[in-house]
Each structure stands twice: as C-alpha cells, then as structure tokens.
Amino acid sequence: MVDPSEIHQLDLVQANRLAQLPLHCLEVEYPNKLNQVIAGPKDLRSPRELHPAFFGCFDWHSAVHGHWSLVSLLRHFPDLENAELIKRKLLSRITEENIFAEVAYFDDEINKSYERAYGWAWVFKLAEELHAWDEPMARELSVNLSPLTNLLVEKLIEFLPKLNYPIRIGEHTNTAFSLSFAWDYAIASGHRELKDAIDERARLFYSMDRNGPLSWEPSGYDFLSPCLEEAALMKRVLDEPEFDAWISTFLPRLGKRDFDLEVGIVSDRSDGKLVHLDGLNFSRAWCLNKIAEGSSKYDHLKPIANKHITYSLPNLVGDKYEGGHWLGSFAIYALNSARGD
16 A cells, blocks of 8 residues: 555656556557557558557557656666666567658658657657766667657647647647647757757747636546646746746646645546546646746645545556556656756
C-alpha cells in the first residue's frame, strides 16, 4: 500500500518495477491501433513493417513514450536490473534505417498529419531526454532519431500559424500539452525558432483566458486536464510576474492555501477509455508540480499532486494491458516532476 503522506519520488526499486512495463509492451505488436489512412493495398502491412522503430505498445505514440521511459529510467538509474537488455533494445529500435522508414511514413502525402501533435510531442520528449544524457550510446541514438525529430519540428512550426484556435479537450489533441513538451525540447536543444513559434501561439491562445472551468473537470475519458495543462504551459512561457498576474485571473483559487482537487476515480481498469483517469491523475500531478516549481506561493499544490500519484501508482504493474501499455510513462514523468525534472 502506498503511504499517502509520503512524497513520492523515483528510486531504484520503483524504477525496476516501472521498467517492466515498456520492456514487455515494446515487443507486443498486437493488438494494435494503427490510426492510418489507407490509400491502397500497399498500405495494408503489419505494424512492424510500417513502423520498424515504434510498432509495439498498442499504438505509435505509446511506443514512442515507452522508449522515452526506458531512456529516462536508464539515465537516472544506470544500475537498473535489466540495463544491458534495455540498451540492446534501444540500439536495435532507434537505428538510422528504422528512423528513415518512420520519416518516409510521415512524408507520405496521406499521412502528413499522422499523430499530430500528441505523438510528435513524445518524440520531442524522447529527443530531449537523449540530449540530456551524457553517454556515448545516447549520442548515437540522438543522431539516429534526429531526422524524425527535425521533420516534426518543421511540421509543427509550419502548422502552428494555421491553428487559429487551441484544442482544449482532455485527450490526445490537447494543444497545451503538446506545446509544453515541444517547448521543453526547444529550450533543451536551443531551438530558437521553435521556442518563438510556441511563445507567440501560447500567448495568442491563452493570455486572455479568465476563470478556467476547473470544476467542470474531469470529463469521462480525460487523461489530461485542459485547465492545468494550459497553466503548466503558461508557467513555461511567461516570466514570474506575468504568470502570477495571469493565473490569478485564470485559476484564482489555485493560489489559496485551502485549495484542493479530488482525484479522478477509475471504475473499471479493463476499459481502455475509463482507465484514462489514472493517466489524468499522473498528468495533473506533473502540472501541479510545474506550477509550484520555484514558487513558495504554490507549494501547497505539491501535496495535492502527491495525492493524485498515490491513488494511481499501485495499479500499474501486473494490471490490465489497457492501461499497462502507456500508464508507466505517465507515472515516471509524474514522479520525475516531484524532483523538478
């Protein structure tokens, strides 16, 4: 049983436990949700043929963040029990040849918007993690991944001026979530054009927002909080005085010491949509920790983040594949957020 008063952070024991999830599901080709547009018989190929780098874990984006999970865990915990196996898997998947095939898929006329922008965001997070890892293998993987990363950066910079309105739902297409991960990559890699594009659009989309309807959340299938993802993005984009002024009108109750937020309750973890609410608990946690980062005004949000992690953390390893194929990544990112990563 997880102690609700304990501030959860990743340790080696927890890292070994969570590494089991991507290690297993990266090899699970079926069931698979391809989400592809089919132009003809040539497109009717297996997931492994279509996506030789990222074919497991039920869908493409989950395979990407499964790889991110292994890179993140190995970077922070080089003494993982399965460290050598993880290295072999990463080196066998993120190869120059495999990434070239992924790039070709995204260059196909009928799939140019494939995984926009949620899957793109996880590529940026994977690239950011490799960039931060001071290890020869990480340099090799980063170079191999870079054609896909660079292509998706170009695509996002091209797309953002065309997006007149942000997408505010609590699932994959949420704009604030994707821009947050893209921002983190832009800062880590020094990509000024990407950073400026996100800055301009975030301010246009959100700077005039007032009285965010946090009480309306969550919707039944949310794994992202529209209000908190927006706030976490603006924490990145705005300087401290700007952010304090903005959030005091967007989520005024967030600054009150008695603020609380109930966790998302999961009624059936065998249902692939209802189990989204475990993901919501983890993503709320990382948003709350981001908002609290470096600010004593919002340190009361950290126990609320911890409460959300506490509810969903015991339900990962050994649970249903409906959640197991992706929730480990959300848990790892939430736990990393508790230490400011």
